[in-house]
Amino acid sequence: MGFKNVCFDCKKAFNQGTDLNNIGESKCPDCGKLMKQITHRFRPPKQKDKKKWEVAKFLMERGFLYEHVYERIYEVRGITVLANYATYPENMRDAKEFVEKYKSQAETE
Structure with missing residues (x-):
């Protein structure tokens, strides 16, 4: 188990590993923007599959x-x-329904 750093601009995901003492914000090695850190459960789409990245x-x-x-x-x-x-x-159609149906389980910052 571990985390992934995801860049939605470049449509890339990088495994971060399981060392919870060393997890922190990371910048994309390609574009330099801050990446989103998410759980290992995320299965990134293929880089060319723009619709799934949008979802x-x-x-x-x-x-x-x-x-x-x-x-x-x-x-x-x-x-x-x-x-x-x-x-x-x-x-996207199913994603909108999903968000509405499970909005009580969404994480808020």
Whole structure:
């Protein structure tokens, strides 16, 4: 497990590794802009697949950093139960629905 640094301008992702003491902000080696750090669960699209990169950027800008999102969250006797991982969308139409449906699970800064 580890993290990835992603540059949406260059459409590239770089594995950062698992040394949590050395994780920090990184600049893209190609364009020099600050990259977005996300979980290892993110599977970057091919560099030429611009539509999938747009979807990933759209999701991340709205707080979905490829952490687990749950399809159902409910309570049983005061205990919160999380059930079934939701699948991250690959097209913009599904991404908009995903954001609306799971907005309560988005990360806010």
